[in-house]
Protein backbone atom coordinates (compact mmCIF):
# COMPACT_ATOMS: atom_id res chain seq x y z
CA UNK A 1 0.00 0.00 0.00
CA UNK A 2 2.85 2.39 0.86
CA UNK A 3 4.48 1.63 -2.49
CA UNK A 4 1.20 2.41 -4.28
CA UNK A 5 0.94 5.65 -2.29
CA UNK A 6 4.47 6.65 -3.36
CA UNK A 7 3.72 5.84 -7.02
CA UNK A 8 0.56 7.96 -6.76
CA UNK A 9 2.53 10.84 -5.17
CA UNK A 10 5.04 10.67 -8.02
CA UNK A 11 2.30 11.12 -10.61
CA UNK A 12 0.44 13.65 -8.43
CA UNK A 13 3.51 15.90 -8.25
CA UNK A 14 3.79 15.94 -12.03
CA UNK A 15 0.16 15.94 -13.18
CA UNK A 16 -1.60 17.59 -10.19
CA UNK A 17 -4.15 14.80 -9.86
CA UNK A 18 -5.43 15.64 -6.33
CA UNK A 19 -7.40 18.79 -7.28
CA UNK A 20 -8.91 16.91 -10.24
CA UNK A 21 -9.98 13.97 -8.05
CA UNK A 22 -11.35 16.33 -5.38
CA UNK A 23 -13.36 18.31 -7.90
CA UNK A 24 -14.77 15.32 -9.80
CA UNK A 25 -15.01 12.56 -7.19
CA UNK A 26 -14.44 13.15 -3.49
CA UNK A 27 -15.85 16.70 -3.24
CA UNK A 28 -18.25 16.54 -6.18
CA UNK A 29 -21.48 18.37 -5.40
CA UNK A 30 -24.79 16.71 -6.27
CA UNK A 31 -28.36 17.76 -5.37
CA UNK A 32 -29.27 16.93 -1.76
CA UNK A 33 -32.57 15.36 -2.85
CA UNK A 34 -30.93 12.59 -4.93
CA UNK A 35 -31.89 9.08 -3.81
CA UNK A 36 -30.41 5.64 -4.38
CA UNK A 37 -32.11 5.34 -7.77
CA UNK A 38 -29.60 7.89 -9.09
CA UNK A 39 -26.87 5.23 -8.73
CA UNK A 40 -28.10 2.89 -11.48
CA UNK A 41 -26.32 4.71 -14.33
CA UNK A 42 -23.00 4.73 -12.46
CA UNK A 43 -23.43 1.09 -11.46
CA UNK A 44 -24.16 0.14 -15.09
CA UNK A 45 -20.89 1.86 -16.05
CA UNK A 46 -19.00 0.05 -13.29
CA UNK A 47 -20.41 -3.29 -14.52
CA UNK A 48 -19.30 -2.39 -18.04
CA UNK A 49 -15.73 -1.90 -16.74
CA UNK A 50 -15.87 -5.30 -14.98
CA UNK A 51 -17.06 -6.87 -18.26
CA UNK A 52 -14.19 -5.31 -20.21
CA UNK A 53 -11.64 -6.54 -17.66
CA UNK A 54 -12.99 -10.11 -17.33
CA UNK A 55 -13.53 -10.24 -21.12
CA UNK A 56 -9.83 -9.43 -21.67
CA UNK A 57 -8.86 -12.29 -19.35
CA UNK A 58 -11.20 -14.73 -21.13
CA UNK A 59 -9.76 -13.68 -24.50
CA UNK A 60 -6.38 -15.09 -23.50
CA UNK A 61 -7.79 -18.63 -23.84
CA UNK A 62 -10.97 -18.38 -25.92
CA UNK A 63 -10.84 -19.69 -29.54
CA UNK A 64 -13.55 -18.35 -31.89
CA UNK A 65 -13.86 -21.44 -34.11
CA UNK A 66 -16.72 -23.99 -34.20
CA UNK A 67 -14.33 -26.90 -33.62
CA UNK A 68 -12.55 -25.20 -30.68
CA UNK A 69 -14.91 -22.69 -28.99
CA UNK A 70 -16.70 -25.10 -26.66
CA UNK A 71 -13.44 -26.88 -25.72
CA UNK A 72 -11.73 -23.56 -24.98
CA UNK A 73 -14.55 -22.43 -22.66
CA UNK A 74 -14.48 -25.81 -20.89
CA UNK A 75 -10.71 -25.46 -20.56
CA UNK A 76 -11.12 -22.00 -19.01
CA UNK A 77 -13.72 -23.31 -16.53
CA UNK A 78 -11.83 -26.44 -15.44
CA UNK A 79 -8.09 -25.92 -16.07
CA UNK A 80 -7.23 -22.22 -15.92
CA UNK A 81 -6.55 -21.03 -12.33
CA UNK A 82 -9.63 -19.00 -11.22
CA UNK A 83 -10.92 -19.36 -14.79
CA UNK A 84 -14.31 -20.60 -13.56
CA UNK A 85 -14.63 -17.45 -11.43
CA UNK A 86 -13.72 -15.05 -14.25
CA UNK A 87 -16.12 -16.85 -16.61
CA UNK A 88 -18.92 -16.75 -14.01
CA UNK A 89 -18.36 -13.05 -13.25
CA UNK A 90 -18.53 -12.30 -17.00
CA UNK A 91 -21.79 -14.26 -17.42
CA UNK A 92 -23.48 -12.84 -14.31
CA UNK A 93 -22.08 -9.37 -15.15
CA UNK A 94 -23.82 -9.42 -18.56
CA UNK A 95 -27.21 -10.05 -16.94
CA UNK A 96 -26.52 -7.55 -14.15
CA UNK A 97 -25.61 -4.83 -16.63
CA UNK A 98 -28.85 -5.33 -18.57
CA UNK A 99 -30.92 -5.17 -15.35
CA UNK A 100 -29.07 -2.00 -14.22
CA UNK A 101 -29.45 -0.28 -17.58
CA UNK A 102 -33.20 -1.01 -17.56
CA UNK A 103 -33.55 0.25 -13.96
CA UNK A 104 -31.64 3.42 -14.93
CA UNK A 105 -33.95 3.79 -17.95
CA UNK A 106 -37.03 3.29 -15.71
CA UNK A 107 -35.90 6.08 -13.33
CA UNK A 108 -35.26 8.47 -16.19
CA UNK A 109 -38.64 7.65 -17.76
CA UNK A 110 -40.52 7.87 -14.42
CA UNK A 111 -39.12 11.32 -13.55
CA UNK A 112 -39.41 12.43 -17.24
CA UNK A 113 -35.74 13.44 -17.29
CA UNK A 114 -35.72 13.22 -21.10
CA UNK A 115 -37.24 16.70 -21.41
CA UNK A 116 -35.31 19.80 -22.56
CA UNK A 117 -32.31 20.21 -22.20
CA UNK A 118 -31.71 16.46 -21.78
CA UNK A 119 -33.05 15.09 -25.09
CA UNK A 120 -29.60 13.96 -26.22
CA UNK A 121 -28.94 12.18 -22.89
CA UNK A 122 -32.04 10.15 -23.72
CA UNK A 123 -31.12 9.49 -27.36
CA UNK A 124 -27.55 8.42 -26.54
CA UNK A 125 -29.05 6.32 -23.71
CA UNK A 126 -31.40 4.48 -26.06
CA UNK A 127 -28.43 3.67 -28.33
CA UNK A 128 -26.50 2.42 -25.27
CA UNK A 129 -29.42 0.24 -24.22
CA UNK A 130 -29.54 -1.28 -27.71
CA UNK A 131 -25.77 -1.88 -27.75
CA UNK A 132 -25.88 -3.48 -24.28
CA UNK A 133 -28.59 -5.90 -25.43
CA UNK A 134 -26.74 -6.80 -28.66
CA UNK A 135 -23.49 -7.29 -26.72
CA UNK A 136 -25.24 -9.82 -24.49
CA UNK A 137 -26.87 -11.52 -27.49
CA UNK A 138 -23.60 -11.86 -29.45
CA UNK A 139 -21.75 -13.07 -26.35
CA UNK A 140 -24.36 -15.79 -25.81
CA UNK A 141 -23.29 -17.56 -29.03
CA UNK A 142 -19.58 -17.63 -28.19
CA UNK A 143 -19.49 -20.80 -25.97
CA UNK A 144 -21.01 -22.63 -28.98
CA UNK A 145 -23.35 -24.83 -26.91
CA UNK A 146 -26.73 -26.18 -28.02
CA UNK A 147 -28.38 -23.38 -26.03
CA UNK A 148 -26.29 -20.67 -27.67
CA UNK A 149 -26.78 -22.15 -31.14
CA UNK A 150 -30.59 -22.25 -30.81
CA UNK A 151 -30.63 -18.86 -29.05
CA UNK A 152 -28.81 -17.31 -32.02
CA UNK A 153 -31.09 -19.13 -34.46
CA UNK A 154 -34.28 -17.85 -32.80
CA UNK A 155 -32.85 -14.35 -32.20
CA UNK A 156 -31.81 -13.93 -35.82
CA UNK A 157 -35.26 -15.13 -37.01
CA UNK A 158 -36.77 -11.97 -35.46
CA UNK A 159 -35.44 -9.49 -38.07
CA UNK A 160 -36.32 -12.19 -40.65
CA UNK A 161 -40.01 -11.46 -39.95
CA UNK A 162 -39.74 -7.93 -41.41
CA UNK A 163 -41.69 -7.86 -44.71
CA UNK A 164 -39.66 -7.70 -47.97
CA UNK A 165 -36.20 -7.08 -46.53
CA UNK A 166 -36.38 -9.47 -43.54
CA UNK A 167 -34.69 -12.43 -45.22
CA UNK A 168 -31.85 -10.21 -46.45
CA UNK A 169 -31.27 -8.81 -42.94
CA UNK A 170 -31.38 -12.29 -41.38
CA UNK A 171 -28.87 -13.67 -43.88
CA UNK A 172 -26.64 -10.66 -43.41
CA UNK A 173 -26.62 -11.07 -39.61
CA UNK A 174 -25.94 -14.80 -39.94
CA UNK A 175 -23.36 -14.26 -42.69
CA UNK A 176 -25.26 -16.86 -44.75
CA UNK A 177 -28.58 -18.71 -44.66
CA UNK A 178 -27.76 -20.72 -41.50
CA UNK A 179 -25.90 -20.29 -38.19
CA UNK A 180 -22.33 -21.40 -38.96
CA UNK A 181 -18.68 -20.72 -38.22
CA UNK A 182 -19.09 -17.50 -40.22
CA UNK A 183 -21.78 -16.36 -37.75
CA UNK A 184 -19.49 -17.21 -34.84
CA UNK A 185 -16.63 -15.15 -36.31
CA UNK A 186 -18.94 -12.21 -37.01
CA UNK A 187 -20.53 -12.27 -33.54
CA UNK A 188 -17.07 -12.58 -31.98
CA UNK A 189 -15.77 -9.45 -33.72
CA UNK A 190 -18.94 -7.55 -32.80
CA UNK A 191 -18.74 -8.72 -29.19
CA UNK A 192 -15.09 -8.12 -28.39
CA UNK A 193 -14.29 -5.03 -30.36
CA UNK A 194 -16.88 -3.27 -32.52
CA UNK A 195 -19.76 -2.97 -30.00
CA UNK A 196 -17.56 -2.09 -26.97
CA UNK A 197 -15.81 0.62 -29.05
CA UNK A 198 -19.15 2.11 -30.17
CA UNK A 199 -20.44 1.84 -26.56
CA UNK A 200 -17.40 3.77 -25.25
CA UNK A 201 -18.00 6.52 -27.84
CA UNK A 202 -21.66 6.86 -26.82
CA UNK A 203 -20.80 6.72 -23.10
CA UNK A 204 -18.36 9.60 -23.60
CA UNK A 205 -21.14 11.56 -25.33
CA UNK A 206 -23.60 10.61 -22.53
CA UNK A 207 -21.19 11.64 -19.75
CA UNK A 208 -20.04 14.87 -21.40
CA UNK A 209 -23.64 16.03 -21.76
CA UNK A 210 -24.47 15.03 -18.18
CA UNK A 211 -21.48 17.10 -17.01
CA UNK A 212 -22.82 20.04 -18.94
CA UNK A 213 -26.39 19.89 -17.58
CA UNK A 214 -25.62 18.36 -14.18
CA UNK A 215 -27.83 15.68 -12.65
CA UNK A 216 -31.48 16.68 -12.50
CA UNK A 217 -33.38 16.89 -9.20
CA UNK A 218 -36.18 14.38 -8.85
CA UNK A 219 -39.60 16.04 -8.34
Ligand code: HEM
Pocket residue numbers: 037038039040041042043044045048101104105108113114118121122123124125126128129132203206210214215216217
Ligand atom coordinates in the same frame (compact mmCIF):
# COMPACT_ATOMS: atom_id res chain seq x y z
C1 HEM B 1 -24.68 1.51 -20.82
C2 HEM B 1 -25.74 2.23 -20.50
C3 HEM B 1 -25.75 3.50 -19.68
C4 HEM B 1 -24.79 4.01 -18.84
C5 HEM B 1 -23.44 3.41 -18.46
C6 HEM B 1 -25.32 5.27 -18.31
C7 HEM B 1 -24.68 6.07 -17.38
C8 HEM B 1 -25.23 7.21 -16.82
C9 HEM B 1 -24.69 7.93 -15.68
C10 HEM B 1 -23.42 7.54 -14.91
C11 HEM B 1 -25.50 8.99 -15.43
C12 HEM B 1 -25.36 10.05 -14.31
C13 HEM B 1 -25.98 9.52 -13.02
C14 HEM B 1 -27.46 9.18 -13.15
O1 HEM B 1 -28.29 10.07 -13.34
O2 HEM B 1 -27.78 7.96 -13.06
C15 HEM B 1 -26.56 8.96 -16.43
C16 HEM B 1 -27.55 9.90 -16.54
C17 HEM B 1 -28.57 9.88 -17.49
N1 HEM B 1 -28.85 8.86 -18.37
FE1 HEM B 1 -27.72 7.20 -18.62
N2 HEM B 1 -26.56 5.51 -18.88
C18 HEM B 1 -26.86 4.44 -19.70
C19 HEM B 1 -28.03 4.25 -20.40
C20 HEM B 1 -29.09 5.16 -20.44
C21 HEM B 1 -30.40 4.90 -21.01
C22 HEM B 1 -30.85 3.57 -21.57
C23 HEM B 1 -31.12 6.07 -20.91
C24 HEM B 1 -32.51 6.36 -21.37
C25 HEM B 1 -33.01 5.95 -22.50
C26 HEM B 1 -30.27 7.05 -20.26
C27 HEM B 1 -30.60 8.36 -20.01
C28 HEM B 1 -29.97 9.18 -19.09
C29 HEM B 1 -30.43 10.51 -18.69
C30 HEM B 1 -31.64 11.27 -19.25
C31 HEM B 1 -29.55 10.93 -17.69
C32 HEM B 1 -29.60 12.25 -16.92
C33 HEM B 1 -30.21 11.94 -15.57
C34 HEM B 1 -30.32 13.18 -14.71
O3 HEM B 1 -30.05 14.28 -15.18
O4 HEM B 1 -30.73 12.99 -13.54
N3 HEM B 1 -29.06 6.45 -19.95
N4 HEM B 1 -26.37 7.86 -17.26
